[in-house]
Amino acid sequence: MPETTPPSVLLNEPIRIAVAFHSGYGHTARQAQALADGAGSAAGTAVDLVTVDDPDDPVLWSTLDAADAIAFGTPTYMGGSSAVFKAFAERTSRVLADDLRWRDKIAAGFTTSGGKSGDKFNTLVDLAVLAAQHGMIWVGLDLPAGWTTSTGSEHDLNRLGSWLGAMAQANADQGPDVAPPAADLRTAFRLGERVAEVTRIYRLGVGAQGTGAQGIGAQGIGAQHATGLSAVR
Numbered sequence: 376m377p378e379t380t381p382p383s384v385l386l387n388e389p390i391r392i393a394v395a396f397h398s399g400y401g402h403t404a405r406q407a408q409a410l411a412d413g414a415g416s417a418a419g420t421a422v423d424l425v426t427v428d429d430p431d432d433p434v435l436w437s438t439l440d441a442a443d444a445i446a447f448g449t450p451t452y453m454g455g456s457s458a459v460f461k462a463f464a465e466r467t468s469r470v471l472a473d474d475l476r477w478r479d480k481i482a483a484g485f486t487t488s489g490g491k492s493g494d495k496f497n498t499l500v501d502l503a504v505l506a507a508q509h510g511m512i513w514v515g516l517d518l519p520a521g522w523t524t525s526t527g528s529e530h531d532l533n534r535l536g537s538w539l540g541a542m543a544q545a546n547a548d549q550g551p552d553v554a555p556p557a558a559d560l561r562t563a564f565r566l567g568e569r570v571a572e573v574t575r576i577y578r579l580g581v582g583a584q585g586t587g588a589q590g591i592g593a594q595g596i597g598a599q600h601a602t603g604l605s606a607v608r
C-alpha cells in the first residue's frame with residue numbers, strides 16, 4: 376500500500392484498534408498478540424489488547440467503545456466460539472440495544488484450533504455475524520492461500536487458506552511458547568496491519584466529509600447518525 380499522510384496528522388489523534396479475545400490455554404493469546412503487533416506497526420495507531428473474560432469489567436466496555444476497530448478472537452471449542460467468548464458476545468446485545476453504538480466500527484476476526492481444519496471456519500462465521508449484527512464493517516485477509524502447491528509448505532503465510540479471518544492451529548501436545556507456529560502468527564500480524572490500513576482509509580474518508588456531512592448510511596435510519604458519525608471519528 377502506498378505511503379500516505381499518517382492519520383494522526385490529519386485527524387489529530389491516533390487510530391484506536393482493540394483486540395478483544397478469550398484464550399483458555401494461551402494459544403489464541405499468542406495469535407491475539409501477533410495481530411496486535413501488526414496493527415501497532417502502522418503509523419498513527421494505538422492498540423488495546425483486552426481479554427473478554429470478565430464482561431462485568433467496565434474498562435472492557437470503555438475500551439471497546441473508544442475503538443475505531445475491534446478484532447474479535449476466540450479459540451475454536453466444539454466447532455465454534457468458546458463459552459467465555461459467547462458470554463461476552465451475548466453481553467454485547469446491550470451495545471446493540473443502545474442504538475447500535477458500535478455501528479461503522481471496522482471489525483475482523485481470528486481463531487485458533489487443535490485440528491488443521493477443526494471447523495474453524497464456523498467460528499469465524501460466528502464472529503462475522505456478531506460484527507454484522509452490530510452494523511460493523513468486516514475486513515478479511517488479503518492473502519492468497521498458502522501451502523497449495525507441491526513447492527509450498529507449512530511455513531507459508533496463510534498456510535491454512537482462510538480469507539474470512541486469521542486462522543491458527545496449535546498442536547495439542549505443545550504449549551503456547553511454541554504453538555501456533557510462526558506462519559500462523561505472521562498471518563495474524565498481516566490481518567492486524569490490514570485492519571489498521573482499512574481503518575485509516577475509512578477515518579480519512581469520514582474526516583474528509585467534515586462534521587455534519589451526510590456520510591455512509593445517509594439514507595433512511597443511517598441519516599439520523601451521519602452527523603454523530605462525523606463528530607466522533
Ligand SMILES: Cc1cc2nc3c(=O)[nH]c(=O)nc-3n(C[C@H](O)[C@H](O)[C@H](O)COP(=O)(O)O)c2cc1C
Pocket residue numbers: 397398399400401402403404450451452453454455487488489490491492493494544545547
Ligand atoms: C472444550 C474444547 C473444545 C475444543 N474443540 C475443538 C474443535 O472443535 N476443533 C478443534 O480443532 N480443536 C478443538 N479444541 C482444541 C483447541 O481449539 C486448541 O487446543 C486451541 O489451541 C485452544 O486455544 P487456547 O489455548 O487459546 O484456549 C478444543 C479444546 C477444548 C478445551
